[in-house]
Amino acid sequence: MSITTLDGSLHRGCGGRYALQTETVTMRISGMAAEVAREFYRCEKCGHENRTIDQRDVAEKSATEQIRVAHDLLAPKAIRQLRESLGLTIPQFAELCYGTPKGIVEGWEKGKYLQNRDADALIRGLLDRETLEKRAAKAGVTLPVIVDPAAAAAAADAALAPTA
Ligand SMILES: [Zn+2]
DSSP states (O other): OOOSOOTTOEETTTTEEEEEEEEEEEEEETTEEEEEEEEEEEETTTOOEEOOHHHHHHHHHHHHHHHHHHTTOOOHHHHHHHHHHTTOOHHHHHHHTTTOOHHHHHHHHHTSSOOOHHHHHHHHHTTSHHHHHHHHHHHTOOOOOOSOHHHHHHHHHHHHSOOO
16 A cells, blocks of 8 residues: 555655645646646755655546646547447457557556557547448458347447546
């Protein structure tokens, strides 16, 4: 476990106390930037600064969400729903995204990685049947037979619906 708060704790180097501060920082994720407020601790006596992993994670999450909204990128859940609506496994889906590593696709679906706009367009492109078939032929992926095309289309629509 990481330390969740240093507020009021002792800076052993000088005997001062750490106080919570907020700074505005520009964070870059997958080549896109967002300005976020990030908390950190500063020693009131000597000015020494300390940043916890939690503080960094919170700021990174906030930046990711800002960028996702600003660039209209698919949410992790939407990517998974889109893939499942096509009946594709993660390795197949990765192949159809021009051989994107499987671990990256897993990261997109778990919200560990944020796809850039090109990758987002690549993912959405798979909803077009013609594009899907072309890419499958090129990548040597056998597409599953769609038993119920209407249900698949509805699932795909749901995946693309803006999240509340
Ligand atoms: Zn100090």
